[in-house]
Amino acid sequence: MPLPKELTTVTPLSKTLASIVFVTLPIIAFLFGMRYQRMLGDDKVNIPPSWQKTCTLEAKICPNGSTVGRSGPNCEFTPCPSKITEVEEGGFCGGIAGVQCPNGYYCDYGGKNYPDASGTCIKEPDQPKDNKYVNENFGFSFNLNQGEWVVVCPNLNEFNDNIAVWITTDPREAKNQGSACAREESGKELFTSRKANNLNSxxxxxxxxxxxxxxxxxxxxxxxxxxxxxxxxxxxxxxxxLPEKIKNLVFFNNGILYVIPSTLWSRNFSFL
Known part of the structure; x- marks a missing residue:
């Protein structure tokens, strides 16, 4: 049966009513629904679960100087960082927390030796290539182990042209060779000389x-x-x-005197 013309004719009023029913009302309903959901969510957050605890405000000092607090359902301390992964030369070390420098650095306390003294992290000197010390000036070489360095103390003036050399496991001595030479211990060093006062053969x-x-x-x-x-x-x-006992090898080669302590005998000492 055909519908009356007034029901099938599109008019401005019908367009307006359709826009309100099918567009505006759904949008308004959606916005009110979102607001209501947020209100429910806020109420839920404000009600703590029955199992939640309030942890005490304590701090634990980690070996690297950082601090961690308590957290989680059991209020346990957060694990400390395993180590310092990055540090720039001059970074803090030591102190009451006993902050450690990472591998490849050492803590320089600047002469301070009291408990809880603080210092700065200094990069260790580079290891000699192939773990071998080579002195081309005086024509000799010997092997080194990992973690060993060489201290070289020259004596060059009008009357002398010689050096004293010894092995150290303290990177501070290798880094600050001038002050290390002041702590030279007789009997441990290799002595080589082209010219020395009353010691030329x-x-x-x-x-x-x-x-x-x-x-x-x-x-x-x-x-x-x-x-x-x-x-x-x-x-x-x-x-x-003076050392109570000495045990040295002595050679004279190409105008150079070599006095080699027993500590270097097993180091594959060679003339160049």
Whole structure:
């Protein structure tokens, strides 16, 4: 049955009513629904669950100097960072928290030795290439172990052209060689010399040594260079700072005197 014309004709009024019913009202309903949902959510947050605890405001100092607090359902301390992963030279270390420097750095306390002293993290000197120390100026080399460095103390003036060399496991000595030379301990260092006051040959060495030690010597050869194995015991009348006993290898090669302590005998010492 055909509908009346007034029901099938589109008029401005019908368009307005359709817009209100099918567009405006759904939008208004959606906005009110969102607001109501937020109100329900806020009420839910404001009501703490029955299992939730209020943790005490405590702080734990970690080995790297940072602090962590209590958290979680059991109010346990948050785990400390395992270590300092990055640090710039000059970063803080030591102190009451005992802050540790990462691998490749050491804590320089600047001469402070009291408990809880603080210092700065300093980068360790680079390891010698292939774990071998090579001195081209005086023509020798020897092996090093991982974590070892060399301290070189030159003595160059009008009367002397020589060096004292020894191995250290303290990177501070390798970094600050000038102050390390002031702590030189006789008997541990390798001595090489082109020129030294009254010490320019093996014979001069024996003459000087015999003033303070009762010595025995045995002729040997190292890499085609003839020399001596020397052992000695200090004379009882001599001052205590001198080592009580000595054990050195002595060579004279290409105008250079080498006095090699027993601590370097197993280091594959070689002439260049």
């Amino acid at each position: 093996i014979e001069d060495y024996f003459t000087t040594l015999s003033r303070d030690y009762n010595i025995e010597k045995e002729e040997i050869t190292l890499l085609g260079v003839r020399g001596y194995k020397v052992t000695g015991t200090r004379n009882s009348s001599d001052p205590a700072p």
